[in-house]
Amino acid sequence: MSDQTPLEATDPARARALKAKVRDRVSDVRRHLLALRTAMAQFGEDFDLEEFTPAYVSEDPVLLNRVKAVERGVEQLSDYIAELTAFGLELAGARAREDETDARGNLDALRSAGVISRGLTRRLQRLRELRRMTATAEHVHESALILAAEFPAFFDAYREWIKHGFSARG
Numbered sequence: 001m002s003d004q005t006p007l008e009a010t011d012p013a014r015a016r017a018l019k020a021k022v023r024d025r026v027s028d029v030r031r032h033l034l035a036l037r038t039a040m041a042q043f044g045e046d047f048d049l050e051e052f053t054p055a056y057v058s059e060d061p062v063l064l065n066r067v068k069a070v071e072r073g074v075e076q077l078s079d080y081i082a083e084l085t086a087f088g089l090e091l092a093g094a095r096a097r098e099d100e101t102d103a104r105g106n107l108d109a110l111r112s113a114g115v116i117s118r119g120l121t122r123r124l125q126r127l128r129e130l131r132r133m134t135a136t137a138e139h140v141h142e143s144a145l146i147l148a149a150e151f152p153a154f155f156d157a158y159r160e161w162i163k164h165g166f167s168a169r170g
Contacts (some may be wrong), residue, residue, distance in 0.1 A: 004165055004169075005019075005091040005092065005093075005165050005166045006091070006092055006093035006166065007066075007090060007091045007092070007093055007142075010093075014090075014097065015137060016092060018087045018090055018091050019091070021083070021087055021127060022054055022087050022088065022091075022162070023083060025080050025083060025084055025087075026084075026155075026158075026159070026162075027075075027149075028079060028080075029155060030075045032080070033077065033148075033151055033152075034072060035069070035073055036070065036073030036076075036144060036147060036148060037148055038069075038079060039066065039069035039073055040070060040073075040144055041161055042066050042069075043055065043066070043070075047141070047144065047145060047148075049137070049138065049141050052067070052070070052137055052140075052141050053065050053137040053138075055135035056136075056140065057137070058096055066090065067140075070140060070144050071135075071140055073144065073147075074131075074140060074143045074144050074147060075112045075131075077147045077151055078127060078128075078143070078147065078168075079126060080160075081151070081154060082101075082103050082106070082128075084158055085103070085106045085107060085109075085110055086101070086106055087110055088110070088115075088158065088161060088162075088166050089110070091166040092113065092166040092167065092168070094109050094111065094113065102127060102139075103128050104125060106126050107121050107125055108113070108121065112170065113161075113162075113167060113168040114155050114168055114169035115157050115158070115161045116154060117154075117157075118156070120153055120154060123146055123149075123150050124146075124150060124154065125145060126142075127143055127146045127147065127150075129145065130142055130143045130146075134157075
């Protein structure tokens with residue numbers, strides 16, 4: 001992360017702090033994605049809803065722990081998307097530190113900056129919507145599938161954005 005970001009011109013200390021947070025999250029992503037995929041694989045080769053649902057409502061602590069591993073993976077990676085998006089937008093000068101958290105608006109801003117596609121934005125918005133609903137086996141299942149499929153595309157686009165100093169891309 002050597003390119004100067006727009007925030008560095010006005011608040012170099014804040015930019016350094018945000019860059020450190022981004023580095024921490026970026027370096028931690030791979031293990032969380034692998035952990036989620038490993039947890040999902042315990043419910044069949046294709047992460048079968050028919051195997052996941054009984055475990056989700058089970059009283060068996062072993063099965064429940066498998067479910068919890070999926071849920072935690074979904075939470076962790078979803079949080080990383082929200083955090084990386086907010087940090088990046090602030091570094092780009094498109095979001096102020098004191099702005100209220102707005103995951104939907106932040107994803108839309110990332111799309112407007114040319115960082116992620118309209119389709120990826122739509123799928124990540126669906127993930128955000130699922131997290132706001134009361135958790136059910138179906139919601140957790142769908143969220144895990146979205147993350148396993150879409151997180152790599154988000155992460156690749158984000159790393160490209162880093163390379164360009166968090167500048168808007170055409």
